[in-house]
Amino acid sequence: MQFMLLFSRQGKLRLQKWYVPLSDKEKKKITRELVQTVLARKPKMCSFLEWRDLKVVYKRYASLYFCCAIENQDNELITLEIIHRYVELLDKYFGSVCELDIIFNFEKAYFILDEFLLGGEAQDTSKKNVLKAIEQADLLQEPRHEYFNVPVY
């Protein structure tokens, strides 16, 4: 995977994970163009499109678009499963996740993503293991506030 973007239906970016080195300017340009392209797609169209020399896989969950750019040798269908797995992880962690959860807890969304994917590939194929790791890491956060596990920042 080269990058993953999460954005709302209005085109607002909620998460961006880049696995290739690009300048800030390039990232902004790619984001802008890709978001436009994906938002222009009609609901009945398939989840894959060719964009520049990459394959783009996207899926909409409620008000959020999950969009991944993969290389030519990568399997599009399994990428859809990867996206779904990430959504399931978020769902389990936040309890019925919605866009607001990701907006207000974006850093957690990143932590979960980083526990699931590394360098663009899945680290662990077991949902249970990923969630357990996150839980344990959360416990390490210090100091703890009146609510258990509420981050201090």
Next chain:
Amino acid sequence: MPAPIRLRELIRTIRTARTQAEEREMIQKECAAIRSSFREEDNTYRCRNVAKLLYMHMLGYPAHFGQLECLKLIASQKFTDKRIGYLGAMLLLDERQDVHLLMTNCIKNDLNHSTQYVQGLALCTLGCMGSSEMCRDLAGEVEKLLKTSNSYLRKKAALCAVHVIRKVPELMEMFLPATKNLLSEKNHGVLHTSVVLLTEMCERSPDMLLHFRKLVPQLVRILKNLIMSGYSPEHDVSGISDPFLQVRILRLLRILGRSDDDSSEAMNDILAQVATNTETSKNVGNAILYETVLTIMDIKSESGLRVLAINILGRFLLNNDKNIRYVALTSLLKTVQTDHNAVQRHRSTIVDCLKDLDVSIKRRAMELSFALVNGNNIRGMMKELLYFLDSCDPEFKADCASGVFLAAEKYAPSKRWHIDTIMRVLTTAGSYVRDDSVPNLIQLITNSVEMHAYTVQRLYKALLDDISQQPLVQVSSWCIGEYGDLLVSGQCEEEEPIQVTEDEVLDVLEGLLVSNLSAPVTRGYSLTAIMKLSTRFSSVNRIKKVVSIYGSSIDVELQQRAVEYNALFKKYDHMRPALLERMPIMEKTASNGPTEIVQTNGETEASMPDTKHLPLVTQPANQANDLLDLLGGNDVVPVIQTTLPTKPASAGGELLDLLGDLSLSGDPAPAPSVPISQPPFLLDGLSSQPLFNDTSAAIPPMTAYSKNGLKIELTFERTNPNPNIAVITIHATNTTEADMTEFVFQAAVPKTFQLQLLSPSSNIVPALNQGSVTQVIRVLNPQKQQLRMRVKLTYTHKGSPVQDLAEVNNFPPQSWQ
């Protein structure tokens, strides 16, 4: 100073902003507060401030002043700080700035930390954005962690190693010992990431590939266990056990089995098993089947297995899920060349996909349909394709039209069918056909002698209906010019002949001349057609009048033609009949379609045809002047077919064919005796040598440029009849590990030379010498001077544009002498 506001508070506040300006104001205020907080070196709230900064960065605001703060957070002992610090590093830092190197030491320490979650953070960051320098420094640590017994770290180390290898391929050897026991792990995470690591190594190095081939039995065993084992809640996805791992193993098997009979045989059974036993009701199952199909097609599988694979794809085509159909079409496109018959069986389904709503599916279905057309199904297929052409989006029309022409040319069951098909294309998608289709069509029409009357009649009728589609108008005018006599004589066998008078025909042609819809090229066609009719019609006076009017046209092209035609009427009337007589049958040139590699920019590449007799062509306009020199009587002057380099500039220019109708022209030469505004057409020798390009004389190839991994080699050929032209082919190859995209090669030569650059084969130079870009250059060197060239190369490499200029002076003497 009061405590800085919390992250969630800030987010809430910013979201209440009603306008962009309001938001900007809030952000600026907060940034100022954060900046002063940073200045005070506040340790307690640094984490909070950086988190806020990251939020603002996501909204699109600059956050570079937080970079160093991220580094401080990483260096902190607190886990919370490290977590945010590493996140910040991944978001704000990148390898272009030297600042990122400061992280190296921190990462090194954290890789050896006592808490595995800290080690995990470090591995993640390194594996996500580590630069080559960092990777070199820390590869040893990663390798160590790859051998640990802690599976949590091992799996992360494996992926981190993948990143290190991508950045610094030379370090691959280092990880080899650690891979020894990776596959004997029980932990699926480690298994999965190990397979990824092995895949990366095998893809990059043929030696590694050989080395790891012995793992095939083990991989087959693991895959088998996955399929046969019962329900495992931990890894189950919709009833399938660890599909992610299955897919990765299949992919590794593909790489290992490619071009190796033994390995391919060892995996035959398991592939068949996966192909038949996998549940296809959900996307997961189909994902595995897809990967299986790709593997089967790529390795040396037995034919039964291949047919099984194609049938799976055929089933995919019938699936309700668009994604599956898309994937099926893509795969079928890849296999249609090798397994043609098997794919033919699914033809009707594929043709149905032409009616799909999705653009990508339509495009693939179109490409596939063209690949499947053959002599047996041409009529049926063409019907579908023409219907598609009618109703498709403009972006498809050009390719579809070209494809139709190509298919029609190859498999037309009859001439009449062929002409009808062409007419249908011209009338429905006339403005989208490529420029070279006009000369191709004209050639086709000329060669179908018995159809002339029918053709000209149909074209005339089409012209009456609509004069806006230029290619149609051009072909029609040309035909009317040639066969106008057949038109008015009312002979037509194929259909009901129409009654047309000479005046009506001339009205139509003159109408084209004055119409706003006509392009200048079209006007040229029409004027020439009128002129030709002077020998076929009796109303010569009317024609003379028209021609003389245009002698003072503002359009230089028209004016020149009119003046020359006038001259024909006045001084060379005795030559007129001969000059304007019927065109003889022309030799076929290779035509280009969407599925063939296009060699030219829409110019007709006159690939040297096998001519046994002279290609005789009359070109009234040009010849008029040249004939003044040669005092040819009624002789027809032979012209050698080559493409015309009209511009001495470097870029491949458009073919400014004077008549635009035929791909025939001579080479430009310094024939100054006749002052003509355009570069004169040289009737290159009255030689009757067939034009072959077979003297790839022993001119040794040379390396013109070799820098930064890009190498450009030149090979030479000589065109036989004209020793002044050197045909040079450039081969561009790339030894780096990243592709070079948007590759453009430009060349300039000193004034005494003329240069023509044809289209490149592609503009991506694949990495690691996996392929090359070729491009043909033709250099005319009449003065036999030493060939020198200045080249300019532009491409994009690893995301950044590169540009370079170079002089090439070391051409072998045989290339220009």
